[in-house]
Amino acid sequence: MNAGALPDGDIATRLASVLAAIEEAARRHGRRPGDVGLVAVSKRHPAGAIRAAHAAGQRRFGENYLQEALAKQDELGDLDLEWHFIGAIQSNKTADIAAHFDWVHTIDREKIARRLNEQRPDDRAPLNVLVEVNISGEASKHGIAPAALPALLETIAALPRLRLRGLMSLPAPVDDFAAQRRAFAALAELASASAVPLDTLSMGTSDDFEAAIAEGATLVRIGTAVFGPRPD
Ligand SMILES: *Cc1c(COP(=O)(O)O)cnc(C)c1O
Numbered sequence: 001m002n003a004g005a006l007p008d009g010d011i012a013t014r015l016a017s018v019l020a021a022i023e024e025a026a027r028r029h030g031r032r033p034g035d036v037g038l039v040a041v042s043k044r045h046p047a048g049a050i051r052a053a054h055a056a057g058q059r060r061f062g063e064n065y066l067q068e069a070l071a072k073q074d075e076l077g078d079l080d081l082e083w084h085f086i087g088a089i090q091s092n093k094t095a096d097i098a099a100h101f102d103w104v105h106t107i108d109r110e111k112i113a114r115r116l117n118e119q120r121p122d123d124r125a126p127l128n129v130l131v132e133v134n135i136s137g138e139a140s141k142h143g144i145a146p147a148a149l150p151a152l153l154e155t156i157a158a159l160p161r162l163r164l165r166g167l168m169s170l171p172a173p174v175d176d177f178a179a180q181r182r183a184f185a186a187l188a189e190l191a192s193a194s195a196v197p198l199d200t201l202s203m204g205t206s207d208d209f210e211a212a213i214a215e216g217a218t219l220v221r222i223g224t225a226v227f228g229p230r231p232d
Pocket residue numbers: 041043064086087170204205206207221222223224225
């Protein structure tokens with residue numbers, strides 16, 4: 001997995017330019033820069049890349065694959081990191097996710113929520129969770145349909161070991177800025193229509209974070225722009 005990894009200095013430089021671009025996008029669209037956080041998506045990059053980003057000031061990291069994430073967490077146990085699980089969740093993986101992450105972005109059904117709630121260790125704060133919404137219809141197989149969202153939010157809000165924070169989406173990629181904004185606006189509207197209070201919108205990747213920030217993202221999930229292309 002080390003093949004193709006960037007030198008530490010390059011990661012620091014890329015991180016600084018991503019943070020500057022986030023800040024600039026926030027200002028351009030009337031947002032407070034401090035209200036948009038970066039989740040550095042480190043999937044398929046080695047633990048050393050995370051260590052380099054941490055040395056450059058980054059604390060939040062997003063991982064998609066459980067076994068890979070656990071191995072890196074082991075290697076990086078000396079660092080104070082905030083771990084975000086952003087991958088698809090199989091129900092046989094919930095115990096490890098509940099025990100080893102600070103945030104989960106990708107809850108899309110009640111069964112997963114209930115398992116994470118039961119399995120969150122008592123000595124840890126409630127798990128911060130987001131519900132993944134499918135705002136691209138047939139173009140995406142991940143996320144709950146908007147019509148089913150209110151009931152899932154009500155269920156999660158009642159689970160004591162989960163702290164419901166908001167919504168997440170990974171819309172189908174489109175090039176056009178206005179079309180990118182429309183997808184993110186749809187997620188933002190679902191959040192503001194929610195009967196249960198939500199404070200987090202996780203949306204935007206390397207390719208579309210400006211549009212996400214324009215529409216209210218409070219967390220952007222950026223991998224390639226920070227760490228370079230992912231090794232295969
Ligand atoms: C990989 C991934 C990202 C980051 O994508 P980049 O294009 O590398 O910035 C963001 N969100 C999710 C859910 C991902 O799986």
